[in-house]
Amino acid sequence: MAITATANLGNSRTHQVFSTAKKCITLFGVIGLITLATVAVLASTGHVSTPFMWIRGVIFPALAPVLLRLAGRATEGDYRAFDRIRTLSTVMPIAVIAVDLIPGICPAWYAVLQGLSALALLPVAVLTRTKAVTAAFPKQ
Template identity: 75%
Template sequence: MAPTAHQSTFTTVKKCITLFGLAGAIVLGTVAVMASIGHPTTPFMWIRGVIFLAVAPYLHRLATRAADGSAKAFDRVRTLSTVMPIAIIAVDLIPGLCPPWYAVLQGLSALALLAVAVLTRTPALRAAFPNAD
């Protein structure tokens, strides 16, 4: 395993996960601002915002472990980065569940995870973790 190539990819993966966390913080901050100025917010918006912000450090830790060679962590990062964007977008498309601005912000955060899903499926990383397939 060539550490430099894999480390470079995992560095990018971790940056994307950090971007996902930053987007989560922006979403939660926006919900707080909207609530403080009198716009309606729902428990769904608050809870989901907190959960996504809390998931980011977990994903980052998994990516760090995967970069250190953990196939189990690699598989979890790959699986979560594939399932979460689909779930985020699918839930946001449920009519009346959340306002359009919230769905757009959540959709933007999903793009960061989509990048992780693509990066973790490169031939080099798949070859480095053959048991993860």
């Protein structure tokens, strides 16, 4: 259920933030696709690929459209979508990097690509916490 937009939601700065957020989320998805394609190529040429690499490689690109939809709904004034995108863009990079740092869980190249993908969400976490954007969404 969308809330009634406040005057700040029509602010060009707020729309610019969500436009930037969508670009960052798209970058997250593109790097995720590159990672998945790399795993597929390496596996097809006889290199080691683990279920962890495949599963996580599929989840990231699949998650990008969900995040884009949340960002779109937030642009329309949906507080719950705004809160979810803000939370996910904060938690995901931390969780991804923490898991990638576990010794032996994945090759270094994979950890780097996944880390870059997750880091693409950091600007979203920062931008959705700016005063202008948070003022546009009254707490529910």
